[in-house]
Amino acid sequence: MANKRMQNVDHLRFVAYSDATNLNARIAFWQLYGESRDAAFSSFFDRLESDGDTPETADILDIGCGPAHYWEWGLDHIRIPATWTATLTDISQGMLDEAKNNLSKFTRVFTFDIADVCDLKYEDESFDIVTANYMLYHASSQDKALSEISRVLKPGGRLYAKTNSGHHIVEFLDLQRKFIAGESQAQNIGVAHEAFTLENGEAMIKPHFSSVETIRDDSICKATDAQIVIDYANSMDAQLDQQGLEAEVREQITQNGHFKVTRSSGMFVAQK
Numbered sequence: 001m002a003n004k005r006m007q008n009v010d011h012l013r014f015v016a017y018s019d020a021t022n023l024n025a026r027i028a029f030w031q032l033y034g035e036s037r038d039a040a041f042s043s044f045f046d047r048l049e050s051d052g053d054t055p056e057t058a059d060i061l062d063i064g065c066g067p068a069h070y071w072e073w074g075l076d077h078i079r080i081p082a083t084w085t086a087t088l089t090d091i092s093q094g095m096l097d098e099a100k101n102n103l104s105k106f107t108r109v110f111t112f113d114i115a116d117v118c119d120l121k122y123e124d125e126s127f128d129i130v131t132a133n134y135m136l137y138h139a140s141s142q143d144k145a146l147s148e149i150s151r152v153l154k155p156g157g158r159l160y161a162k163t164n165s166g167h168h169i170v171e172f173l174d175l176q177r178k179f180i181a182g183e184s185q186a187q188n189i190g191v192a193h194e195a196f197t198l199e200n201g202e203a204m205i206k207p208h209f210s211s212v213e214t215i216r217d218d219s220i221c222k223a224t225d226a227q228i229v230i231d232y233a234n235s236m237d238a239q240l241d242q243q244g245l246e247a248e249v250r251e252q253i254t255q256n257g258h259f260k261v262t263r264s265s266g267m268f269v270a271q272k
């Protein structure tokens with residue numbers, strides 16, 4: 001089931017990601033019950049560092065940077081060499097403002113730009129690395145987005161793109177189906193990542209890159225705080241019947257001791 005609004009630039013810019021509220025509700029859930037921020041961010045920088053041919057003076061483009069949590073963590077933990085330059089971009093001005101604010105405590109200077117992944121304004125072959133985490137599924141065309149990313153990468157440059165598998169958070173999809181608030185909301189049922197998953201993404205990347213590797217990371221999360229589960233369900237794009245949603249989540253926690261959520265994520269590493 002696809003929710004087309006999650007590839008609509010205006011909806012993403014002015015509703016879903018007008019600021020970090022929805023994203024923060026999901027981060028709060030994963031921080032408690034999924035992969036911790038420390039684990040997620042350190043393994044990401046480990047991988048960048050272990051790709052030995054990453055140049056010492058790397059120019060990096062982050063697309064769909066959101067509130068720049070990767071960069072904030074990376075600077076806090078001294079994982080971003082002083083010789084790397086970074087251009088942080090997002091389609092939403094609200095997100096870019098949060099990114100700037102989160103990085104304002106550091107002396108390190110970054111470039112911030114509004115940019116749509118399908119229409120990058122950068123010259124051909126300008127970057128050593130492009131990062132595009134949890135965002136390629138929002139592109140209005142994945143083929144155009146990947147062709148743009150490949151165009152702005154130098155020969156041999158790498159794309160690091162985290163995304164989810166088709167099995168990720170199936171339980172939240174079930175809650176949407178069960179508690180959708182009326183017929184008019186039915187078209188908004190769906191998970192954002194369907195358009196670019198760990199399963200369908202490789203075939204989309206291959207035409208634009210010389211190699212692609214898929215890294216997978218799965219776990220079952222057992223959530224015990226009903227409100228955090230409810231907040232996550234409400235951070236998705238469909239309006240839900242709150243009474244039904246609350247009753248169901250609390251009932252499952254009472255019966256099973258937890259609300260079960262499937263986490264199935266990973267990363268593509270592609271080389272031009």
Ligand SMILES: C[S@@+](CC[C@H](N)C(=O)[O-])C[C@H]1O[C@@H](n2cnc3c(N)ncnc32)[C@H](O)[C@@H]1O
Nearest residue numbers: 017064065066091092095116117133134135138
């Ligand atoms: C799920 S958030 C991920 C944020 C960040 N990359 C992370 O992993 O923490 C998706 C981000 O992509 C941005 N976005 C959505 N569509 C975009 C597009 N077409 N071009 C650039 N950014 C986009 C959103 O505004 C949002 O900040």
